[in-house]
Amino acid sequence: MINLYRIAFAVLVTIAGMGPVTAKPVSPLDVFYTVRAEDLAGAPGTLIRLAPIDILSVYRAKAYRILYVSRNLKGEKIGVSGMMVVSTLPGRGATRPVVAWAHATTGIAHKCAPSRRSDPLAIPGIKDMIAGGYTVVATDYPGLGTPGPVPYLIGLGEAQSVLDSVKAIRSLPEAQAGDAFVLWGHSQGGHAVLFAASLAKTYAADLKLLGVAAAAPATNLAALLHADVNTIPGRILAAMTLLSWSRNFGFPLDGLLTEDTVEVMEHIDKTCIDSLSGKLDALSAEQDLGAKYLNYDPGSRQPWRGLLADNNPFYGLITVPAFIAQGADDTLVRPEVTTGFVDSLCRSDKSVRYVTMPRVDHGAIADKSAAQAVAWMDERFRGVRAVNSCPR
Incomplete structure (x- = not known):
């Protein structure tokens, strides 16, 4: 070590x-968090290093920062950071069930990695997972914590980092990790785990995915863009998306953005929104983003129209049971958009547990639904047949 x-x-x-x-x-x-050329000698999913996290908020568990090898969108090997939480309670055998957590939006700046926070273990349902004897691994995504552009709402980039995090901890005696795992994510993380579920059979064939759970996942990106373009949070997230896509794919933003928008986007680019103060900073910066902060609808022209379509999670490739939670008062990931995705899963003969929660907004849905999500995960690990809420 x-x-x-x-x-x-x-x-x-x-x-x-x-x-x-x-x-x-x-x-x-x-x-x-420094990644050297020699650190990338191993295949994607190889652990580079880990270090204990000395934190008092976790009871009956050990926590670690991890750094591991993954891929960028060009197929080049990169370093990605994250964290791991291992229950110290008795397990169910020689190995522990694994949950791969994918976090909601924290920003697109290098400093916005959840594993860098003062309390990096704010994972919905973590206490129940510790009580269940699980090992939890949580990627930061590429570019958060480590160098490189963040693949914000780019399904392939997110999914590879999620699946490689599960591969990376299997070599660790500390993890006691088995090959069976479940995916769990919120918002951007919901988008990430749905893509990971569709990619798992080919990208992580040596692992056994049992299910995918997502709270308010970003699915139909064009519909969400249209629905949210007149809200302050919606315009912030659209700005992050466009900046990320421009950096990752090399498409210039000239012509799409108004002149006044560029300066505000640069401020948003440096702001983390994983804390209340960060959210207020971002909202303050966004006040200059008027309704006409874009010169045209990105969904009406290439390359943006194609990117919006390509980065919608494809329900047809998801072959495992799914748990989807949605807040009825969510004004960011709209209930009708999530319901439309669930309907698509149902029409493709998938097993879906769909939970809608009244008077719950976007920020609260992961915490509010976590107990049900973990109970659903536990059934997957115990081999219980998934209850399907799709209409027959």
């Missing part, structure tokens, strides 16, 4: 030998 403090000391010695510099001192945490 790599000694982070030794690496940090070596880096500081190297800097000291170069003469006076104005750079900030290198911390062990910064060193942890």
Whole structure:
């Protein structure tokens, strides 16, 4: 195992030998997220390093930061960070069930990685999963924590990082991880796990996916863009999406954005929204984004129209049971959009448990539905036949 403090000391010695510099001192945490060429020698899904997280909010569990090999959209190997929580309660055998968590939007800046937060374990249902003896792995996604553009609402980039996180922990004695796993995500993370479910059979053939659970997943992106374009949060998320797609695919934003929009987008690009203060900062920056912050509807022209279609989760490739939760008061991921996706799953003869919760908004749906989601996951691990709420 790599000694982070030794690496940090070596880096500081190297800097000291170069003469006076104005750079900030290198911390062990910064060193942890540093990806060198030699770190990428292994195949995607190879663990690079891990480090314990000393945190008091977790009872009867151990937590770790992890860094592992994955792929970017070009197929090149990259480093991706995340975290792992392992229950210390007795398991059900030689190995533990694994849940792969995919987080909701935190931003598209390098500093917005959940594993960098002061409390990185704010995973809905984590206490129930610890009580169940699970191992939970949670990717940051590429570009959050580690270098590179963030594949925000780009299904392939998100899905690969989720599945590779499950592969990475299997080599760890600390994880006690079996090959059976369930996917669980919220909002952007719901989008990620639905894509991961559709990719798992080919990308992670050595693993056994038992089900996918998603709270308010982003599905029909064009419909959500149209529905949310007149709301402050909707325009912020649209700005993040367009910036991410432009960076990842090389399509210029010239012509699509008004001149006033560019400066505001640059501010949003540096703002994390995983905390209340971050949300307020982003909302303050967005006040300059008027209703005419785009020169035209991205869904009306290429390449944006094609990207919106290509990054809709495809229900036809999901072969495992699904649990979908939706808040009735969600004004960001609209209930009618999620219901439309569930209807598509049902028409394709999938097993779906669809839970709608009155008076629950977008931010609360993952926490509110977590107990039901974990109970549903537990049934998958115990081999109970999934109850299908699709109309016969």
